[in-house]
Amino acid sequence: MDTPEKTQITATLSKFEDSPVFNYINSLSPIKPVKSINIAQTFHSLSFASLPSVFTSPHVSSHKETRFLKRHNYSDLSKPESSSGNGNEVCKDEGVVVDAAQLYHNSAELHENFDPGMSIGESSVEPPSEHLKFAIELPQTLKYGWGRPGGKYGCGSPDGRYGTQTDMVSESAGTSLSLVPFANGTSHKSSLEGQVHPAGLYKIESKKEATECDWESLISDAADLLIFNSPIDADGFKELFQKSPNPVVGFCTSFNELHKTQIVNPFGSGEQNEMGDPSTQPGETIELTQMDPTQDNLAANEDPNKYMTSNASKAVSNLHRGMRRRCLDFEKVGSRRKNIDDGSSSSSVLVQLDEKTTPKNTPLVPVKPGGDSSRCILPGIGLHLNALAINSKDSNKIKLETFSSSITLPGSADSFNSRTTDQELDESLTLVSSERDNDPNENAVPLVEDFSQTSPKKKRRRLEGEPEACKRCNCKKSKCLKLYCECFAAGVYCIEPCACQDCFNKPIHEDTVLATRKQIESRNPLAFAPKVIRSSESAPEIRDESIKTPASARHKRGCNCKKSTCLKKYCECYQGGVGCSINCRCEGCKNVFGRKDGAASMEMEDEPEDETDASVKNGVDKILQKTELQNNDEQNPNSALPTTPLRFCRPLVQFSSKGKPPRSFLGVGSSCGLYTGQRNGKPNILRPQSKFEKQCQNVPDDDIPEILRENHSPSSGIKTSSPNSKRVSPPQNNFGSSPGPRSGRKLILQSIPSFPSLTPQH
DNA sequence: GAGTTTGAAACT
DNA sequence: CAGTTTCAAACTC
Numbered sequence: 001m002d003t004p005e006k007t008q009i010t011a012t013l014s015k016f017e018d019s020p021v022f023n024y025i026n027s028l029s030p031i032k033p034v035k036s037i038n039i040a041q042t043f044h045s046l047s048f049a050s051l052p053s054v055f056t057s058p059h060v061s062s063h064k065e066t067r068f069l070k071r072h073n074y075s076d077l078s079k080p081e082s083s084s085g086n087g088n089e090v091c092k093d094e095g096v097v098v099d100a101a102q103l104y105h106n107s108a109e110l111h112e113n114f115d116p117g118m119s120i121g122e123s124s125v126e127p128p129s130e131h132l133k134f135a136i137e138l139p140q141t142l143k144y145g146w147g148r149p150g151g152k153y154g155c156g157s158p159d160g161r162y163g164t165q166t167d168m169v170s171e172s173a174g175t176s177l178s179l180v181p182f183a184n185g186t187s188h189k190s191s192l193e194g195q196v197h198p199a200g201l202y203k204i205e206s207k208k209e210a211t212e213c214d215w216e217s218l219i220s221d222a223a224d225l226l227i228f229n230s231p232i233d234a235d236g237f238k239e240l241f242q243k244s245p246n247p248v249v250g251f252c253t254s255f256n257e258l259h260k261t262q263i264v265n266p267f268g269s270g271e272q273n274e275m276g277d278p279s280t281q282p283g284e285t286i287e288l289t290q291m292d293p294t295q296d297n298l299a300a301n302e303d304p305n306k307y308m309t310s311n312a313s314k315a316v317s318n319l320h321r322g323m324r325r326r327c328l329d330f331e332k333v334g335s336r337r338k339n340i341d342d343g344s345s346s347s348s349v350l351v352q353l354d355e356k357t358t359p360k361n362t363p364l365v366p367v368k369p370g371g372d373s374s375r376c377i378l379p380g381i382g383l384h385l386n387a388l389a390i391n392s393k394d395s396n397k398i399k400l401e402t403f404s405s406s407i408t409l410p411g412s413a414d415s416f417n418s419r420t421t422d423q424e425l426d427e428s429l430t431l432v433s434s435e436r437d438n439d440p441n442e443n444a445v446p447l448v449e450d451f452s453q454t455s456p457k458k459k460r461r462r463l464e465g466e467p468e469a470c471k472r473c474n475c476k477k478s479k480c481l482k483l484y485c486e487c488f489a490a491g492v493y494c495i496e497p498c499a500c501q502d503c504f505n506k507p508i509h510e511d512t513v514l515a516t517r518k519q520i521e522s523r524n525p526l527a528f529a530p531k532v533i534r535s536s537e538s539a540p541e542i543r544d545e546s547i548k549t550p551a552s553a554r555h556k557r558g559c560n561c562k563k564s565t566c567l568k569k570y571c572e573c574y575q576g577g578v579g580c581s582i583n584c585r586c587e588g589c590k591n592v593f594g595r596k597d598g599a600a601s602m603e604m605e606d607e608p609e610d611e612t613d614a615s616v617k618n619g620v621d622k623i624l625q626k627t628e629l630q631n632n633d634e635q636n637p638n639s640a641l642p643t644t645p646l647r648f649c650r651p652l653v654q655f656s657s658k659g660k661p662p663r664s665f666l667g668v669g670s671s672c673g674l675y676t677g678q679r680n681g682k683p684n685i686l687r688p689q690s691k692f693e694k695q696c697q698n699v700p701d702d703d704i705p706e707i708l709r710e711n712h713s714p715s716s717g718i719k720t721s722s723p724n725s726k727r728v729s730p731p732q733n734n735f736g737s738s739p740g741p742r743s744g745r746k747l748i749l750q751s752i753p754s755f756p757s758l759t760p761q762h
Numbered sequence: 763g764a765g766t767t768t769g770a771a772a773c774t
Numbered sequence: 775c776a777g778t779t780t781c782a783a784a785c786t787c
Contacts, residue, residue, distance in 0.1 A: 474782065476781085559769080564769080570783080764787090771779100773777100773778080773779065774779085
């Protein structure tokens with residue numbers, strides 16, 4: 001085994017050996033040559049050949065989903081095979097995790113790395129029938145995991161520029177952790193070998209040593225990783241770890257919990273679609289839930305297969321995937337997190353999720369749930385938006401989602417997902433619940449719409465209160481591949497409630513969607529950024545007050561209304577619940593949330609278009625009352641605050657009052673709040689400045705997507721100042737116009753990313 | 763529910 | 775970059 005094969009392996013791996021990931025892995029747990037040998041062969045055959053193509057090829061995505069589905073089923077079913085597959089996956093993830101940073105830039109590289117893992121499983125040894133299966137499945141799984149662009153809009157996308165640091169972190173954490181479970185399973189290794197995929201064994205063994213010997217280091221590493229990227233996660237893991245007398249067990253448990261949660265979730269829309277019987281999942285979920293982590297371990301000892309399958313592999317794979325998919329479904333994530341934090345039985349959490357999720361496993365994304373109501377949950381990117389839409393049943397959940405989205409990143413599910421930390425999620429949850437309790441209005445707001453009621457057709461007429469999150473389009477000619485399509489623009493797949501025709505905005509056409517997205521982004525990097533940029537005050541307060549605290553919001557590009565006087569939803573500013581700003585080119589602006597002139601005064605910009613203040617104000621006041629926007633004390637139609645015509649704290653409540661939240665409102669919210677939580681520790685780069693900036697302060701640079709950063713870099717040439725620049729004026733523009741030196745752009749940018757940009761660099 | 767209006771997005 | 779067209783949401787009846 002040693003020599004020839006090993007050599008091969010070495011050669012194969014040479015590519016990524018150089019990569020930090022590889023190094024990391026090595027440092028983590030030295031791979032035993034013996035095992036590696038088998039692996040090496042595997043790598044050779046499969047990984048490099050087939051997989052890479054997968055990622056590159058556009059078609060991959062669709063396949064991925066399918067495959068994923070399969071894989072999912074296996075894992076869920078807790079078939080032995082699946083376990084091995086998972087193991088492989090985990091390993092891969094590991095690499096990924098390690099080199100998350102690289103991932104962004106070198107997605108291709110990563111893929112290769114992954115591929116090997118897959119191949120390993122496949123090639124290694126003459127696979128028994130089971131192995132064969134694995135061989136088939138593994139690649140798929142792997143592909144799915146990485147190749148899959150983050151569930152489309154999702155977080156996980158390799159390219160995901162908007163990157164999901166958090167996401168990555170999670171994964172990395174998952175990876176690290178995953179090792180543990182496997183290690184644990186090591187004792188059973190012998191038995192496992194037969195059943196487990198060779199790759200899985202490989203991984204296990206390699207890790208095995210590390211597990212016991214380097215357990216501490218591993219943990220620390222993992223923690224570091226987590227901490228580094230997301231302290232919260234790390235802490236959570238640490239906690240788990242500490243809690244359990246047996247670190248390994250603790251991890252396993254945590255994994256189990258996590259993975260349970262994830263299991264509950266359908267990962268991909270595609271999944272759903274493909275899943276022959278969605279109903280099965282719930283059952284599985286339950287199963288997992290019931291399992292006692294500790295017992296699991298014991299069980300594992302008794303029945304290695306079971307252990308591996310149900311716990312380690314599932315947990316790992318699920319965890320991994322779940323982490324990845326966080327973005328898609330943060331709600332679930334939140335649940336997961338909650339579970340961890342509570343330390344309460346994972347089962348409870350799981351159950352909740354289950355309940356929340358449609359009985360059929362509401363697909364995170366695209367899949368249109370058989371049930372109507374569930375549909376809102378979409379994948380990825382836009383995910384957040386999708387997530388917002390939920391069953392009416394889950395008012396809490398809905399609120400939560402809505403809330404978070406509004407606070408965080410409405411526009412971009414990605415950003416939200418990726419960036420939101422578990423803690424943040426928790427906070428948001430808390431907030432939501434509290435808010436809900438406190439605010440009667442909220443109830444009034446029909447955030448959650450019962451889609452079921454909607455007939456296939458008229459979905460379009462949304463309830464006025466319907467949050468944007470639940471995007472439904474009615475496209476006929478755009479194929480839902482243009483920004484005309486609200487779903488597409490929001491970064492979500494079209495779902496059942498949509499009345500679109502010839503829709504390509506579906507998981508099935510992921511390739512197309514991504515390509516189109518990419519194209520659009522190339523044209524306008526901010527095309528998928530939230531149109532309305534909001535910032536809230538410091539993060540810490542997010543929980544309680546951010547919502548209530550006044551926040552400034554502006555439309556990123558400004559409107560161009562001519563006849564609506566910015567008093568109708570035709571106006572994007574109005575629709576977004578924000579006042580018009582200098583950037584707007586509107587005529588006769590009467591935006592109750594803030595007139596352009598007001599902004600102008602503050603910004604000192606040109607555009608003295610509306611000067612009909614007195615009359616306008618009166619009218620505005622009336623309108624305001626009419627609109628019931630009054631909920632916001634802060635909102636001043638008069639915009640006493642020139643700076644921010646409208647302060648939007650926009651708690652969900654606000655729009656709820658009318659029941660008609662501006663569509664973008666939910667989606668658009670600034671992410672500042674959530675981020676803040678995370679970023680608290682970080683120094684604020686932002687300086688004290690204009691009100692806007694102040695509001696935005698909370699947002700750390702990190703949050704800002706690279707793309708945005710780039711775009712907004714001073715050099716990027718912001719034409720903001722010119723009101724005319726309608727097309728791609730960066731969010732900065734809002735501030736940029738202001739004469740004073742402002743650093744606001746960062747803040748703005750953060751909130752912007754609605755979609756993870758497909759293009760790695762852009 | 764059909765038709766109109768509106769303004770963003772896309773195109774030239 | 776400006777003007778025009780296309781598109782789909784918002785709105786009205």
